[in-house]
Amino acid sequence: MATAPGFSDARRAAHAAATAALARGEGLAGATRAVVAATDAIFDQARIALDLDPMLARMACAAGCSWCCHQIVGVTMAELALLTETIAAMPPDRQARIKARAADAMATGRGMDQGQWWAARIRCPLLEDDGLCGVHAERPLPCRAFNSADADLCRRSYLGEKLRTPVLAAQHGIWANAQAGLIQALTEAGIAAGPVALAEGIEAMGATSPSGP
Ligand code: SF4
Secondary structure, eight states: OOOOHHHHHHHHHHHHHHHHHHHHHHHHHHHHHHHHHHHHHHHHHHHHHHHHHHHHHHOOOTTTTTTTGGSSSSEOOOHHHHHHHHHHTTOOOHHHHHHHHHHHHHHHHHHOHHHHHTTOOOOOOTTTTTTBBGGGGGGOOHHHHOOSSSSHHHHHTTTTTOOOOOOOOHHHHHHHHHHHHHHHHHTTTTTTOEEEEEHHHHOOGGSTTTOOO
16 A cells, blocks of 8 residues: 655655756746646645545535635745746736736735735635636645635635635645745745745736736
């Protein structure tokens, strides 16, 4: 029987992947891509070793469900670099819409803590009107950690009820530790790692507008 990787294995794998990518000159976005690939592999090991498929089949997360996309997402500078690259490749009008949404989000939410942001129901600037993530393939590591077995509880929480949603701890822990490994690799490389709030990072990034920030 396969041995299940622990959360510390996810952190170590992410650290090694990011360190190697930086050494290969792949930059911050490349380091994030390397961490995602390494963590996907770790999660796959955990899925098999812990027989997670029956639980994964019961998870409620699906395209178009976006209750969890109304919280502060803390991203490293490496994740922000990947988002910058991704957004810069979008058509100018789409870049402008994202930048406007980030400015709106920060106009309301600047200085708020997580609880205040959630209560204010401030949407992620990357959430599209159809409820889909506009950067799904390149979404930040915390977004890969988010999960829920009950979308209705997520909805009720979004609407203000104080309750906890049931999560798959393995998914949450592996991706959270992957970000910790990435932060460690960036720090060791002398790079200010963050995290920063995603909306604030996008608001500040010049690449979201063809004419700069
Ligand atoms: S980046 Fe995508 S998945 Fe993450 S909070 Fe924003 S819209 Fe949701």
